[in-house]
Amino acid sequence: MTAGSKTVLITGGAGFIGANLANRLLTRCHEVTILDDFSRSGVERNVSWLRELHGDSFNVIAGSVTDAAVCDEAVRDVEVVYHLAGQTAVTTSVADPRRDFEINALGSLNVLEAVRNSGRQPIVVYSSTNKVYGEMAETPTIEQSERYTYVDLPSGVAETQPLDFHSPYGCSKGAADQYVRDYARMYGIPTVVFRQSCIYGPRQMGVEDQGWLAWFVIALVTRRPITIYGNGKQVRDVLYIDDLLDAFELAVEKIDVTSGEVYNIGGGMGNAISIWWDFKPLIESILERELPDPAFDTTRPGDQPIFVSDFAKATRDFGWSPQVSAPDGLGRLTEWVVANRDLFAQPSR
Numbered sequence: 001m002t003a004g005s006k007t008v009l010i011t012g013g014a015g016f017i018g019a020n021l022a023n024r025l026l027t028r029c030h031e032v033t034i035l036d037d038f039s040r041s042g043v044e045r046n047v048s049w050l051r052e053l054h055g056d057s058f059n060v061i062a063g064s065v066t067d068a069a070v071c072d073e074a075v076r077d078v079e080v081v082y083h084l085a086g087q088t089a090v091t092t093s094v095a096d097p098r099r100d101f102e103i104n105a106l107g108s109l110n111v112l113e114a115v116r117n118s119g120r121q122p123i124v125v126y127s128s129t130n131k132v133y134g135e136m137a138e139t140p141t142i143e144q145s146e147r148y149t150y151v152d153l154p155s156g157v158a159e160t161q162p163l164d165f166h167s168p169y170g171c172s173k174g175a176a177d178q179y180v181r182d183y184a185r186m187y188g189i190p191t192v193v194f195r196q197s198c199i200y201g202p203r204q205m206g207v208e209d210q211g212w213l214a215w216f217v218i219a220l221v222t223r224r225p226i227t228i229y230g231n232g233k234q235v236r237d238v239l240y241i242d243d244l245l246d247a248f249e250l251a252v253e254k255i256d257v258t259s260g261e262v263y264n265i266g267g268g269m270g271n272a273i274s275i276w277w278d279f280k281p282l283i284e285s286i287l288e289r290e291l292p293d294p295a296f297d298t299t300r301p302g303d304q305p306i307f308v309s310d311f312a313k314a315t316r317d318f319g320w321s322p323q324v325s326a327p328d329g330l331g332r333l334t335e336w337v338v339a340n341r342d343l344f345a346q347p348s349r
Contacts, residue, residue: 007031009078009122011065011111012085014038016204016211017127019046020241021082021248026054035074035085037064042205045343049203065107068114075114075122080252083111083180084127086173089209090302093169104172105179112183123255124180124191125248130264130307132174132195133157134164141305146277147233148306156237156269156308159195159262167302177262184260192251192258194244197266197309200329201241202336205343212275213238214333218344220283221337226294232276235306237267240329243322247314254318261317266309271326282327286334 008025012018013034025032038044047060063070065085075081086104087093093100108126115122140151150156165174177193184191198213200206206214208227219226247265251258273279276294284291314320324332337344 005030006079007033007077008080008082009033009035009074010082010084011035011074014043014047014060015040015084016046016201017199017241017244018082018084019043019050019203020201021084021245022050022058023053024245026050026058033059033061033074033078035061035063035065035070037085038062040205042343046203064103065110066102068110071110071114072117075111075118077120078122079120080123080125081111081115082125082127082248083108086127087169090131090167090169090300091209093167093172094301097168100168101172104169105175108176109179112179112189115189116183116187121189123252124183124189125251126176126180126191126193128177128180128193128195129173130157130195130197130266130304130309131167131170131302132163132165132177133161133304133307134166134170135302136161136164136304136307143233147235147274149235150306150308153308153310154269155312156266156272156310157264158310159264159313170302181260181262190255190259192255193262194247194251194265195262195309196239196244197264197307198236198238199241199244200238201333204241204333213279213330216279217283217330217334217337220287220291221334221341222344228276228294228296230299230303231296232274232294233305234275234303235272235308236275237269237272237308238326238329239265239267239271239322240324240332243267243324246323247318247320250318250320257317261313263314263317264309264311265314266311267322267326268311269308271322272308273326282330283334286331
């Protein structure tokens with residue numbers, strides 16, 4: 001290893017965020033191991049992409065965080081763990097809450113116990129979610145013609161917002177979120193929790209149930225129908241992948257400040273868009289064509305009418321703020337989808 005490089009484990013490292021993170025860390029000459037069970041369709045292509053760029057300079061462990069022995073082996077000699085592995089869809093958690101719990105809650109406990117038992121006190125950065133705040137039904141909102149807005153949160157939701165786990169997914173991710181935080185308090189392990197909003201960018205194999213922004217772009221480029229669950233006025237603060245990776249690295253660099261802390265990480269008010277009525281003109285401008293109207297269906301359980309992250313704490317603690325605007329990031333994502341259209345070809349019947 002070169003001076004300043006670290007041994008790093010990325011759980012879920014074959015996924016969208018994990019593959020992008022691995023690429024960045026390998027470019028910076030860190031020693032990277034990916035742990036992934038390859039259960040999500042298409043992620044093996046991300047590893048192939050990494051091999052094309054970096055050859056055999058990284059390790060891959062095909063296994064699941066639900067296996068404590070696998071976690072023990074993967075964590076044994078590392079200095080930093082980015083724990084990104086997880087079941088990611090609310091709808092899937094509703095259909096199979098036990099499996100959702102095993103992956104998100106038990107899997108995270110397995111990672112934490114492996115870290116604790118390693119005796120090395122590696123840094124743990126955990127990819128949590130804004131869903132730990134629940135529907136936020138008691139937070140006053142205003143329904144406007146094309147979007148919802150907050151009444152009393154001009155900068156968005158801060159980390160002081162009460163937790164209110166809603167849906168099995170919210171419960172499992174929320175339990176893990178609190179375990180990660182408490183392992184810093186109880187065992188002195190340097191952990192950081194990122195409650196992430198809508199992350200998007202290249203290498204995201206978005207599907208209808210998860211990764212809505214990427215899924216919409218993929219569907220529109222490949223001329224597939226879109227269904228909006230709700231009225232399309234729901235607002236999300238979108239964050240481009242490079243900005244998230246900046247936050248990961250800065251939080252590790254400033255671990256003396258960030259250890260034991262929780263951060264809301266998202267695009268903030270400057271990158272908050274309604275999922276259809278703001279998105280539509282942006283993507284029409286990029287694709288240079290008018291879009292047909294989508295189908296509309298009932299709102300999904302636990303869906304927040306609006307969520308926008310207040311990232312002031314991250315700015316204060318480790319100097320982070322988003323740098324990529326929503327129009328710029330959406331343009332980059334669309335360019336990647338168009339250039340890799342073959343990745344999204346529908347199988348013949």
